[in-house]
Ligand SMILES: Nc1ncnc2c1ncn2[C@@H]1O[C@H](COP(=O)(O)OP(=O)(O)O)[C@@H](O)[C@H]1O
Ligand SMILES: Nc1ccn([C@@H]2O[C@H](COP(=O)(O)OP(=O)(O)O)[C@@H](O)[C@H]2O)c(=O)n1
């Protein structure tokens with residue numbers, strides 16, 4: 669069944685439309701293997717640089733919790749370490765964005781494959797400002813996931829190995845795609861949380877408009 673998705677124009681608020689002023693929405697995608705530290709670092713980035721953090725994995729888990737039919741379909745796919753069809757993922761992501769009045773989104777765990785990229789580009793007509801890639805050795809990611817303790821059904825050795833395979837086969841090509849557009853900002857994510865954040869800070873401090881005055885340093889993490 670085709671889902672109805674709103675375009676970039678439709679992300680404008682009523683006020684913006686009324687005053688004929690366009691709301692320029694800035695998007696940063698955060699990708700990396702499972703356990704590379706996306707969620708951990710996104711919380712810090714959101715707090716320090718004033719972004720709204722949206723975790724696509726969390727959005728999908730919320731749909732599972734809602735008890736909907738779509739949710740049970742998502743649950744089966746996630747348990748197997750596979751990827752949810754992009755029309756479903758992008759629709760839920762866009763609904764989440766529309767419900768938040770923010771001009772800076774940090775989208776964690778997206779895109780995961782070329783289909784995700786295409787669905788996002790086709791349906792929103794938006795592109796990320798840049799893509800943060802957390803590059804982490806696989807043995808370190810596995811160690812982290814096995815001690816994450818969030819009760820996730822997909823954090824077991826068997827599913828973790830499948831998720832690594834999906835990352836190599838499906839997500840790495842999206843990194844190459846953004847590399848060819850000069851949009852990849854890669855950091856060594858195998859270090860301590862503080863060290864990784866130091867490298868990330870350099871990247872986010874490069875754009876002048878990314879700097880948030882101290883009085884506006886409030887956490888906008890709506891999905892933690
Ligand atoms: N740099 C790091 N060093 C050690 N442990 C980390 C680091 N970054 C995150 N962790 C821990 O590893 C686990 C996975 O991190 P998380 O941010 O959930 O990764 P992702 O969202 O990429 O799967 C969590 O338990 C987190 O506390
Ligand atoms: N863009 C996305 C993001 C997540 N997912 C699904 O959600 C699962 C968990 O994603 P996540 O981002 O929370 O996982 P981590 O990389 O944070 O461990 C993935 O293994 C996929 O099954 C997806 O299908 N498409």
Ligand SMILES: [Mg+2]
Nearest residue numbers: 706707725777
């Ligand atoms: Mg995560």
